[in-house]
Amino acid sequence: MSCYAVIPRIRVQNANMQTNGFLLGGVPLMAANMFAHHLARQLSTQDQGLIYIHHDLQRLGGQAYGRFTPAQRRGAVFIGKKDYSSKNKYALSLQPTASCHLEFSLVIKFASSRLSPEKLASILSRSRFAGGQIVEFSKISTHSENELETALKKIKTGFVVLDRQDLLIQYQQRKQLNRVQAFTQLLALKSEQLRTFFADQSLSWISATCLGYALLEPVNEQRAGIRQAQDQHITPHAYAEPLTGMVQYFSLGEILRRSTDAEDSSWHDLEQLLWSYHWPYDDIFLLKQNHAITH
Template sequence: MSYLHLSRLRVRAANALAGNYAINAAPVMAIVLFVHNLGLKTGCRPRRVAILHHDGQLLGEFGSDGFYDFHPQQRRGATFIDAKDYSSKNLHALSLQPTASCHLVISLLIEVDGPVNRQKVERFLHSARIAGGSVDEVGAIEMQDDLDALTLRNGFWLIERSDLMAAHDHPVDALVAAIGSRATRSKAEPEDSPTLPTSWLAATVLGYAAITPFARREGVRMTGARPDDDGEHPLHAYSEPLLGLVQYISRRDYGPRPIPFWEHTWLQDDVFVVRQTQTS
């Protein structure tokens, strides 16, 4: 077991639109899949990742009406769809696409089975993306066998707060009530554990549920990319995002708790999620 620490990754124009209902700077699902891709491209075997947030800037502006409503930056489409933009009344103009973006500064602590090739990691980061955003800079790349030997900067751990979703029977009511609550200690922790401080909660994508059967379909990712590829096409299904709650906790306030690692798994054949595990 070893640890790969990517310190202060600067990510430019990452996606901040979590489904159709939430905007945030906590793309947990995208970060976990970024780490999965790092493993595929570099040959290492990452198991899970802890996310340390340093800075986030939502791209947009606030209104001048005194209510400070946030208006995210919007972009016009880059191409027509089948030679005609279906969402625009003007056949010669590209319509706006619903988007929200953010700049991020994060550090990632990745638990890896086996060795890590530093040169391959550096090469991967030159063209890597997180949530669609370009990785413009990495402060340092550190590899250690001992977790205590790592140099972790100050920041905010992103921790899962699915326990707050249990307050109501209806998931939407639970989500709205939880975001407006004072989040303290998780119910999963012992009663004598230190109380977590009140801090920011955010709704973000923590999973996907399939809404159609898995089937081989033409035109989806990994199909038709290479004309000479006669391999078996992967199964494909349309899905809907699953929103969950995360909380920003500063390293100082988090205290001696185990590091909050995230990992991906299938809850059942049609539900894929990321969830938190801990290690001392």
């Protein structure tokens, strides 16, 4: 028997906003799934998926002439004087960063049916998320595996993150573009243009984020210098590149309303909202929702 743990209104300060090398501000789905995995290990169970509900994101930096400039922080210590500025021997160099404050809720499915909300709260109070400090969260509750709707009603409002790879594929085929062209053009469309092109009035807020990684080389156990490895000589290691996908923010209130609508069966199965990680191939690690989203 499984259960759902509801962690409402998690507030994180100074989280990493760079979900991959060229993308700022994407919803931190990869961080959320690895965070759920961390919680499961602390609770001696397994994570079986999560639902991410977005509430707020505050970018840390300046905005001028339509351009965002991330705030930077100087280092606090030096190592062998190698990280001092080359132009000023008394100033520590900057390490390029992009940070944000986050507010979100998580509904995590765990393999165990017996979880203590108090123990989960204790773990959260000393954990970090996407490199940021967890400063606050509301009361945690647990629900049986057939009470997902009840679990979501504990959160009430927010925007659920949906996988919309289908939009990208459809746009690419209809426009006869390559995948990169379709990706950039689709992200540039305004809400009304999206609704008109796909004939779908529910489309209003799409975005991009990191949804996985692909290995660039075979796994290597001989390379030294791996951070946090207990044994430098036998720890598997490989270079990888991020896989960027298309997502949509969709109103939780609208999903809950449709889940009880007898004439609209698109959201009767709320488990389709669950994101989980898997290896579809030996060299690809990917986040995926349980089922394709259709409206």
